[in-house]
Each structure stands twice: as structure tokens, then as C-alpha cells.
Amino acid sequence: MNLFDVYPLNDITIVKGQGSYVWDDSNQKYLDLYGGHAVISIGHTHPRYVKRLEDQLHQLGFYSNSIKIPLQVQLAEKLGKVSGKQDYQLFLCNSGAEANENALKLASFYNGRKKIIAFKKAFHGRTSLAVAVTDNPNIVAPVNETDNVIFLPFNDEQALEQAFTEHEISSVIIEGIQGVGGINVASHTFLQTIRRLCNQHNAVFIADSVQCGYGRSGLFYSHDHSGVDADIYTMAKGMGNGFPVAGISIAPKFHAKHYMLGTTFGGNHLACAAALAVLEVIEEDGLMENAATIGDYLFEELKGLPHIREVRGKGLMIGIDLPEELKSVKKNLLFKHKIFTGEAKPNVIRLLPALNITKTEANIFLEALQKELHSVEVPA
Numbered sequence: 532m533n534l535f536d537v538y539p540l541n542d543i544t545i546v547k548g549q550g551s552y553v554w555d556d557s558n559q560k561y562l563d564l565y566g567g568h569a570v571i572s573i574g575h576t577h578p579r580y581v582k583r584l585e586d587q588l589h590q591l592g593f594y595s596n597s598i599k600i601p602l603q604v605q606l607a608e609k610l611g612k613v614s615g616k617q618d619y620q621l622f623l624c625n626s627g628a629e630a631n632e633n634a635l636k637l638a639s640f641y642n643g644r645k646k647i648i649a650f651k652k653a654f655h656g657r658t659s660l661a662v663a664v665t666d667n668p669n670i671v672a673p674v675n676e677t678d679n680v681i682f683l684p685f686n687d688e689q690a691l692e693q694a695f696t697e698h699e700i701s702s703v704i705i706e707g708i709q710g711v712g713g714i715n716v717a718s719h720t721f722l723q724t725i726r727r728l729c730n731q732h733n734a735v736f737i738a739d740s741v742q743c744g745y746g747r748s749g750l751f752y753s754h755d756h757s758g759v760d761a762d763i764y765t766m767a768k769g770m771g772n773g774f775p776v777a778g779i780s781i782a783p784k785f786h787a788k789h790y791m792l793g794t795t796f797g798g799n800h801l802a803c804a805a806a807l808a809v810l811e812v813i814e815e816d817g818l819m820e821n822a823a824t825i826g827d828y829l830f831e832e833l834k835g836l837p838h839i840r841e842v843r844g845k846g847l848m849i850g851i852d853l854p855e856e857l858k859s860v861k862k863n864l865l866f867k868h869k870i871f872t873g874e875a876k877p878n879v880i881r882l883l884p885a886l887n888i889t890k891t892e893a894n895i896f897l898e899a900l901q902k903e904l905h906s907v908e909v910p911a
């Protein structure tokens with residue numbers, strides 16, 4: 532049997548990881564500023580994380596949601612505390628797409644409506660509703676097509692006001708910082724306008740925090756920077772530091788009914804152990820503060836480098852927008868300097884490192900980038 536060939540692969544086999552470093556099968560060491568796509572939040576094989584998972588595996592790996600699982604209650608309490616949303620409720624699932632799918636469904640159950648507002652360049656996942664609110668026709672199959680989704684320009688308050696006058700809106704879904712779309716930050720006033728319009732029209736504000744959440748921006752949810760609360764936060768990636776676990780944090784105004792949402796694997800014992808370990812490390816090691824500090828440092832340093840068109844983002848979610856002439860920089864960082872970074876089309880380097888990256892590690896990247904930027908002639 533062959534693998535279904537859906538991913539273009541780098542010819543590298545990673546076999547080991549520790550902190551912000553990974554090693555390939557020839558024992559070559561790489562600095563990992565990509566974190567397997569924003570997943571590694573507390574560093575590879577963090578000892579407290581490994582111990583908690585190991586202990587749990589010896590105890591019980593899985594049992595279904597038909598019994599009491601006290602670890603879920605502990606996780607909800609911890610997440611409420613660390614995210615500053617103690618009165619919210621937690622539903623656990625397995626992936627970012629599934630989290631968004633459940634959030635959009637819950638919104639529609641809540642107000643009985645169908646229309647969803649999403650934004651240009653948004654990415655929300657690949658399941659049917661999640662992909663329908665994703666602005667990429669190439670990954671939307673005919674069966675996923677729906678006229679229930681209205682795509683509006685990002686950060687355009689007038690277009691948003693207008694859409695609310697023309698349609699009965701069920702929900703608005705927005706990434707606080709668009710990831711796949713190229714690191715675009717939602718403005719404070721835009722998020723505040725979404726909040727106001729959702730309040731006025733009894734629509735649901737869904738904050739997709741799958742990539743930009745979990746402390747990466749320096750606050751728990753990147754939407755927090757605007758000073759407004761969303762009705763539902765969706766999360767995945769950094770939540771389990773590599774263990775598949777996701778969830779939605781749900782405002783108190785939503786009332787659960789038995790069977791309205793559900794999943795076989797969501798919230799299993801191992802997933803909860805992984806998620807608890809991540810939150811403990813984020814809290815005890817001050818990782819949100821570190822994300823803010825190292826993020827600010829990187830921003831300042833990057834702004835002083837030549838040829839960069841724009842530096843966007845917040846905390847440790849940074850997009851470095853390069854001109855076409857420098858499109859080989861990402862590849863050179865990986866193959867010459869042994870540094871993993873992410874990318875967004877057409878020429879944006881995406882930094883999504885572990886939240887405990889050190890200044891020394893940030894400097895290794897800055898030096899390598901500087902060398903690359905100086906090695907190419909770019910017309911003024």
C-alpha cells in the first residue's frame with residue numbers, strides 16, 4: 532500500500548526533538564521555529580509533559596465519554612483559569628477543523644439561523660463547514676459548497692455593517708491573526724465592531740484561536756488584545772504539544788442539551804493529560820510572558836534588517852514578508868542554516884516557535900536571516 536500523496540515533502544526525516552531543536556536520521560541538528568505548524572507550544576519532549584503522559588498511559592489510555600472523566604473537569608478548571616474565562620464551558624474534540632465545525636453548529640443551534648460571515652484569506656480547516664468558511668476554492672469539494680457563507684474583506688468595518696443589514700447572521704468566525712493567509716492581524720476596532728454587531732443582532736462571535744491562540748500572541752487568545760470577549764473560542768494545535776486534542780470554550784449564555792455535540796475520542800484520558808501538562812508548563816514557566824518578550828525582541832530586530840517588505844503579527848506568531856527576489860530565503864534557512872520556518876504564499880516566512888524559545892535561539896535565527904538578506908541584490 533502507498534501513502535495517499537497529498538503533501539509536498541522536504542527530503543528530511545526527523546527522529547528526535549528536545550526543546551526548540553530537532554534532529555534528523557543522520558543526527559543533523561535543526562533549530563525549529565516552525566513547531567510542526569504551531570503545534571509545539573512548550574518545546575519538544577518537555578520532561579513534565581513526557582512524565583504526565585507516561586504516568587497516564589500506565590494508568591488508563593482511553594475510555595469513552597459515557598463515564599465520568601475527572602481529568603476533563605481538571606482541564607476545564609485549569610483552562611478557565613489560564614485563559615481568564617472561568618465562567619465559560621469546555622467541549623473537547625480532536626482537531627482544529629472539528630473545533631470550528633462544532634462552534635459553527637452550536638451557533639446555529641443557538642439562534643436557529645444559517646448564514647455565516649467569514650473573511651478573505653481565512654483558513655478554518657477541511658471538514659465540511661470548516662472548509663466552507665475557508666477562503667480557498669481549491670480545497671472546497673462540490674459537496675462542501677453552500678450559499679450560507681458570506682466572505683467579506685478582512686478588517687473592513689463598513690462591509691461588515693452592511694452584511695448585517697442585508698442578512699440574518701448566525702455567526703461571525705475570525706482568526707485573531709490569520710495564519711495560513713499570511714499573518715494578518717485583525718484590528719482592535721474590527722474585533723470590537725464584530726462584538727457590537729453580534730450583540731445587536733443576537734449573532735455568535737467565534738474566535739478561531741487554533742493557530743493564534745494558546746498564549747502564542749503573548750495573551751492567551753490573540754483576540755484578547757482588542758479587549759473584547761468572543762462567544763466561542765476554538766483551539767487545537769498548541770493545546771496538546773503534539774498530542775491530538777482540541778476544544779471549544781463556550782460562553783455561559785449557551786445551554787447544553789444531551790447529544791447536541793459529541794465525539795468518540797474527544798477528551799480521552801491521554802488527551803487530557805497532555806493538555807493539562809501543557810497548561811501547567813505555560814503557567815508555571817511564564818510562557819505567555821516569554822512569548823511577548825521574545826516576540827517584541829524579534830519584531831524590533833527584524834525591523835532593522837534590509838529588504839523586508841513588512842513584519843506582521845504579534846508575540847511568537849510573526850510573518851516576514853519578503854520581495855520576490857528573496858523567495859529562496861526560506862529554503863536556504865532550512866538547508867544551509869538548518870532552521871525550520873513556516874511559509875505563507877507568496878513570500879512570507881512564518882515564525883511559529885515554541886513559546887519557551889530563548890533569546891539565544893532567536894539570535895541564531897536573526898544572524899542566519901541577516902546573512903541571507905545581505906547575500907542578494909534587491910533593486911531599490
Ligand SMILES: Cc1ncc(COP(=O)(O)O)c(C=O)c1O
Pocket residue numbers: 626627628629631654655656657706710711739740741742743767768
Ligand atoms: C486558524 C486555523 N483554524 C483551523 C485549522 C484546522 O486545524 P486542523 O488541521 O487541526 O483541523 C488550522 C490549521 O492550520 C488553522 O490554522
